[in-house]
Amino acid sequence: MDYVFQFGVVWREIDALLLGGWLTLRLSALAMVFGLVVGVAGALAKASRHQTLRALARAYVEAIRNTPFLVQVLLVYLGLPSIGIRLKPDQAALLAMVINLGAYTTEIVRAGIKAVPPGQIQAGTALGLSRWQLFRFVVCLPALRAVFPALGSQFILVMLASSVVSVISAEELTAVADTIVARNFRSFEVYLIVTGLYLAMCLAFQAAFAAIHRALFARWSG
Amino acid sequence: MVREFTAHELWFLVLAVRWTIALSAIAFVAGGACGLVVALSRVSRSGVLAGMATAYIKVVQGTPLLMQLYLVYFGSTLLRLGSDAWTAAALGLALYASAFLGEIWRGCIQAVPRAQWEAARALGLGYPSQLRFIILPQASRIALPPTVGFLVQLVKGTSLASIIGFTELTRAAAVVNNATFRPLMVYTAVAGLYFILCWPLSLLSEHLERRLERAGASPVSFQI
Numbered sequence: 142m143d144y145v146f147q148f149g150v151v152w153r154e155i156d157a158l159l160l161g162g163w164l165t166l167r168l169s170a171l172a173m174v175f176g177l178v179v180g181v182a183g184a185l186a187k188a189s190r191h192q193t194l195r196a197l198a199r200a201y202v203e204a205i206r207n208t209p210f211l212v213q214v215l216l217v218y219l220g221l222p223s224i225g226i227r228l229k230p231d232q233a234a235l236l237a238m239v240i241n242l243g244a245y246t247t248e249i250v251r252a253g254i255k256a257v258p259p260g261q262i263q264a265g266t267a268l269g270l271s272r273w274q275l276f277r278f279v280v281c282l283p284a285l286r287a288v289f290p291a292l293g294s295q296f297i298l299v300m301l302a303s304s305v306v307s308v309i310s311a312e313e314l315t316a317v318a319d320t321i322v323a324r325n326f327r328s329f330e331v332y333l334i335v336t337g338l339y340l341a342m343c344l345a346f347q348a349a350f351a352a353i354h355r356a357l358f359a360r361w362s363g
Numbered sequence: 364m365v366r367e368f369t370a371h372e373l374w375f376l377v378l379a380v381r382w383t384i385a386l387s388a389i390a391f392v393a394g395g396a397c398g399l400v401v402a403l404s405r406v407s408r409s410g411v412l413a414g415m416a417t418a419y420i421k422v423v424q425g426t427p428l429l430m431q432l433y434l435v436y437f438g439s440t441l442l443r444l445g446s447d448a449w450t451a452a453a454l455g456l457a458l459y460a461s462a463f464l465g466e467i468w469r470g471c472i473q474a475v476p477r478a479q480w481e482a483a484r485a486l487g488l489g490y491p492s493q494l495r496f497i498i499l500p501q502a503s504r505i506a507l508p509p510t511v512g513f514l515v516q517l518v519k520g521t522s523l524a525s526i527i528g529f530t531e532l533t534r535a536a537a538v539v540n541n542a543t544f545r546p547l548m549v550y551t552a553v554a555g556l557y558f559i560l561c562w563p564l565s566l567l568s569e570h571l572e573r574r575l576e577r578a579g580a581s582p583v584s585f586q587i
Contacts, residue, residue, distance in 0.1 A: 203562060204554075206515075206561075206565065207557065207558045207561035207562045208558055209522035211522045211525070212522060212533060212557060213554070215533075215536075215550050216551065216554060219540065220551065222546075223547040301426065301427040301428075302427065304427035304429045304430060305427075305523065305526075315430070329434065329437040329440075332434055336427075336430040336434060340425045343426070344421075344425060
């Protein structure tokens with residue numbers, strides 16, 4: 142191999158790459174917040190008494206989980222303008238991420254609700270709580286505790302998957318890397334460093350989520 | 364000249380599905396073979412081997428698949444192995460599959476009760492025979508549902524090969540879209556084709572998992 146690695150030219154761009162990392166974090170965090178809202182709505186729809194609502198929620202979850210995220214991104218960015226919805230790359234990326242995440246969090250939240258012992262729900266019903274009160278006071282916290290680890294890894298998966306939205310030039314780490322590669326042609330060096338950045342963010346979040354989990358739920362034993 | 368999106372264009376997309384299937388199959392077979400090595404290293408008594416396998420899994424699971432494909436693609440150019448998108452896509456997806464399957468199968472091997480290992484040793488079987496006749500047959504029964512489930516992830520993952528220039532279903536969609544300018548129709552059709560590939564696998568995985576539960580085994584669940 143007579144290739145000479147040149148990491149020097151890449152280190153000069155480290156500021157831009159770190160900014161890209163920050164954009165990826167912001168995009169993933171926004172997607173996570175909205176995706177969780179969609180997920181809670183989806184889980185409630187799946188547990189609903191209305192058959193149509195249940196069927197709709199199931200169709201949404203199955204459709205999203207059985208098609209590639211990349212196709213969803215392209216469908217939102219390139220397809221939606223045909224029906225008059227024109228989005229900027231960043232907005233399209235966020236929308237596609239929220240739609241994608243909503244399906245996965247629906248299943249996670251549903252598993253969390255199922256993890257609440259039925260006896261507690263029966264006790265709540267016996268106390269005359271309304272459906273909303275039941276959700277708010279009986280189901281919500283234990284369910285959150287049960288799903289916290291799954292939500293944490295889902296967040297990390299979203300962060301990693303978000304590199305795909307670089308194909309529509311949304312602002313995030315991989316897109317920043319693409320721009321740098323187009324300027325200095327050091328593709329291998331740039332992507333190697335970017336891969337390292339993703340890995341660092343992933344490990345940092347794993348550690349952070351573990352610490353938050355301990356801090357939040359340590360006082361509940363069992 | 365703008366072409367219409369007709370049955371002819373749809374047929375072009377349907378034909379591209381074979382490349383998606385071929386790439387998934389190659390990545391699954393090659394990734395499965397390496398995945399078994401990763402899983403066995405992970406449960407081995409050698410600390411160094413187990414540590415290396417753990418690090419490998421952590422790195423692959425902690426970085427985007429797109430970056431892995433880029434590194435294999437541009438890396439193979441540097442090594443003068445040619446810049447063939449086929450090889451790079453197959454190699455990159457096989458690496459990805461080996462880490463995930465390795466981690467899934469590790470869980471399944473460890474789910475086999477310890478007493479089975481001890482009994483196998485008491486029968487005088489050597490380590491390879493313990494694995495071959497006692498442990499792996501039991502582990503594979505538990506491994507089937509999550510392995511089929513991972514296959515769905517792999518099929519979806521092959522769509523990223525389009526970004527490094529391998530012509531499978533998603534890239535064929537771009538080709539058709541550039542000729543017809545009917546993105547909504549084209550990508551909806553493509554999503555439908557992926558769905559037809561993936562949904563039966565998802566249903567099969569769920570079915571196998573329920574059957575395993577009914578048989579009394581506690582299924583090993585995985586976050587993918």
